[in-house]
Amino acid sequence: MGEGNDLLMTLSQALAARADAAKSSVAAIRGRHGSLSGVLWRSDVLVTSAQSLPKRERYDVALAAGQDQVATPAGVDVTTNIAVLKLATALQVHPLVGRVPNTGELVSAYGAGHAGSVTARLGSVIAVGDEWHSRTGGRIDRRLSLDIRLSRAEEGGPIFDMSGGFVGMSTFGPYRSVIAIPASTLERVVPMLLQHGHIARGWLGIALQPVAIPEPFRNETGQSAGLMATSVKADGPAAKAGVLAGDILVSVDGKATRRFRNILSSLDSDSVGRHIELRLIRSGAVQTLSLTIEARPKE
């Protein structure tokens, strides 16, 4: 076989070389039943998928590069699905250089088997979209959907583009679709988790349900949809402001709550302590309440 001059051979060897290089960025986090993968973020920091990480005091970690290690939890943010573990001893790692891929580009997802050996998957970027908010309110800088299949054990590992640029951490979206938590989101969240163990976020203490605004109020509010309070946490910020279950929120600080993300953008980490104005419909009248945002209690 012609070496080097055959296109498929060249491609195949290049992919194998990349998998070998990815070794120093991958680890297996062992559980009782199977394991989960993680990204070696820094010499002593491992990043993984919060939704699949069991709660423990300590974790056994097997590194693709060889050694076994012990790690302790350093912080979790379920809203962005990022968990951070601290390794007992520092290792040599490749610095990760974040990059946003283009739609259609080839990418590789790496994981680790139970013993730590590296696993590799090749696929492409289905779509690169705008910023989005998770169900729990976390802001993810970009929507990165990938045409890759992963086993459960491979979730949480790094995704690299073909130039070695770090695309992000792999995780399962709805229906086991594979998405990446972008490098830029990790860069924003991981340092905060290392410092505080959690992400400070604004909190209203309220459960909301999108509803159609009843006909008579559509003209007055200029909106056809709003958010109905289905429950209000006792002594929470909304309760203190006088919000009652059944109230329909139509705007926050003049911004229509027609969209869920409008309200989430008012609750970023610097929102704590800020006063906001809630416009709502209650028993046949539109009224305004003033609320002071508090920090979300630790879970």
Add this chain to the structure above:
Amino acid sequence: MSSAPAMATWAHLRVAIVSSDPSRLPVLAGIVLDAGHDITKDVDNADVVIADGSVRHPDHPAVVKLGEVDDRETTSVLPQSATPAQIGAAIQATAVGLSVRVRSAKIEGFGAAPEVKAELLLTPREIEVLGALAEGLSNKGIARKFDISEHTVKFHIESLFRKLGVRSRAQAVIRGLPLLSQMRFEI
């Protein structure tokens, strides 16, 4: 038709139980007997085998495994903490060739906050009426409960059906209630 369709009745099955923990046997036997089945020691001739814990389960086409590990090869897998109702239902389903798994939050994955088309959102009153339908109330009952006319109740139900894309009260409940809980969020 000469006869009314037969009511679906639960089959009376022969169930074999294998467990790695002897103290679990009487518990599982109780669940099986309460569900109206017989217990057999003859695994080969059992209709369904319950394999509990880390026991290596026998080669059988209808195995209900109780334990967290889903090897995806076993016919049905339930957590060890499964309720008697879940175990009973899994035995029945597995016996007729179905594969049973628990619907878990993890399968839902990490997803985006829902954005629903405004014209498909329910009004607060429609949500209340949907709740009343789930309770099995008649139009008259709903009218009384919310102190509105039956005519208005019909109007709300028609609107509900249209938004949910359904044709019956049962369908409205089956489709509507999960949809509502998916859209609810806490902040």
